[in-house]
Amino acid sequence: MSSNWKPHLQRLAREHKMCAENRAYLNACEDKSDAIRIYKQTIDWALEEGYPDLDFLRKEFGDCQGDGLFIDQHFTGQPLSEHQVYVFHNCTGTIRVGLNLAKKIIPMCYFANNCDMTILGFEGERIFPDRVPLYIFGENNIVANNTATTEFRVYCHDIKKGGGR
16 A cells, blocks of 8 residues: 555545535545545545546555445455445445444445445344435445345435446
8 A cells, every 4th residue: 555545535536526625624634544534424426426446445445444445345244333334346245234223323335336235134123124225326236125124225326427437
């Protein structure tokens, strides 16, 4: 990993016309976790714009799973509920998502760049099913079936030509 990830992100932010407020947040970043937090806060815009591109994410942020950013990962049923937002690029396999009662959050999951995944809910008793939003950007194969414990809300978005890959 190179040490020039921040200037590269700043240049791309200008080129992709990121708003001034979010560019100011990016400029104030001290580490990659801060940059991922901004990425996740602007995730709809970022995925639509293809900001940053997948090769850059692989090179500079491929080891940031602890921040809820997954690139080229294969999952085997892992539960994910520690973050409000999870982002998946070119991932495969199966994950479980649902309410984290202790943190009072239900994760939102974003998929881009050819993910091929099955999304399952948590098992157990619920008064009402967890409503989990899934945002799919571009071409991906995402399978999520509603159950008594989990109701998935699927939102599909197009990406700009040349963006997201």
